[in-house]
Amino acid sequence: MLAEIQNDLLYLLNILESIEKIKIYSDETGTAEDFYYANDQINFNATLNLLANIGENVKKISVQLKEKKPDVQWQDITDFRNKAVHDYMGLDIYIVFRIIKSDLEPLKKKIFKIISEEIKNNNFNEQELELAKGSFYYRHIPFDRIKEKKGKKKADQFLHPDSTGTRKCPECKGIIKPGETELNYELETISVTVRNVPASVCTKCGRSFIDGHITEDVNRLVNRITEDLNSFTKTHPQIGERRREVAIAV
Numbered sequence: 001m002l003a004e005i006q007n008d009l010l011y012l013l014n015i016l017e018s019i020e021k022i023k024i025y026s027d028e029t030g031t032a033e034d035f036y037y038a039n040d041q042i043n044f045n046a047t048l049n050l051l052a053n054i055g056e057n058v059k060k061i062s063v064q065l066k067e068k069k070p071d072v073q074w075q076d077i078t079d080f081r082n083k084a085v086h087d088y089m090g091l092d093i094y095i096v097f098r099i100i101k102s103d104l105e106p107l108k109k110k111i112f113k114i115i116s117e118e119i120k121n122n123n124f125n126e127q128e129l130e131l132a133k134g135s136f137y138y139r140h141i142p143f144d145r146i147k148e149k150k151g152k153k154k155a156d157q158f159l160h161p162d163s164t165g166t167r168k169c170p171e172c173k174g175i176i177k178p179g180e181t182e183l184n185y186e187l188e189t190i191s192v193t194v195r196n197v198p199a200s201v202c203t204k205c206g207r208s209f210i211d212g213h214i215t216e217d218v219n220r221l222v223n224r225i226t227e228d229l230n231s232f233t234k235t236h237p238q239i240g241e242r243r244r245e246v247a248i249a250v
């Protein structure tokens with residue numbers, strides 16, 4: 001595995017999730033003006049944030065991957081981010097609208113292709129992709145567009161006990177024992193930490209592996225907390241806009 005490229009999977013997933021959210025915010029609007037004025041400009045401002053976030057993630061992607069995939073306009077994306085962050089007033093709503101209506105879909109297609117290829121080349125970690133699939137944060141990504149490796153074993157099959165009843169870590173081959181871990185969700189207006197999540201923990205590298213059904217239950221819990229907190233702050237406007245932090249132990 002190429003160490004630098006390995007980290008790029010999460011940046012690409014962040015970009016995909018941002019693109020999907022922008023699609024939700026802009027789908028109903030047919031013209032740049034409609035989009036700009038919709039919902040007291042909430043959609044427009046949220047979209048600018050997400051575009052900046054896309055640029056932020058592109059900046060973090062390794063030089064190796066960028067050089068490997070020169071057909072992606074990496075520099076243009078970063079340039080736009082700099083403009084959106086530093087020159088807000090000078091932003092042209094028609095350019096923003098053109099970007100979201102014509103540039104994001106081709107970018108998305110290229111990113112799905114990159115992920116499929118790098119999974120196949122073993123440069124991206126399949127276990128990481130599996131975890132992302134169950135994650136609340138990436139809930140809008142159509143993961144079925146990522147082509148799976150032929151003859152791929154399901155990630156949790158690695159964790160099945162061998163003939164001696166021992167389970168080995170798919171990363172380092174260390175021994176895996178039942179334990180607990182902590183899950184962190186960095187959402188737009190809230191960060192949620194869930195402690196004491198039952199997991200299989202590697203005694204050598206410390207990586208933890210969570211069963212699919214537990215991930216689903218925790219996602220549902222985080223979803224509910226987020227919704228409740230959002231409606232609470234809506235009915236108590238004096239609380240105002242701030243980033244919220246919640247920590248719970250299950």
Ligand SMILES: [Zn+2]
Nearest residue numbers: 169172202205
């Ligand atoms: Zn390990």
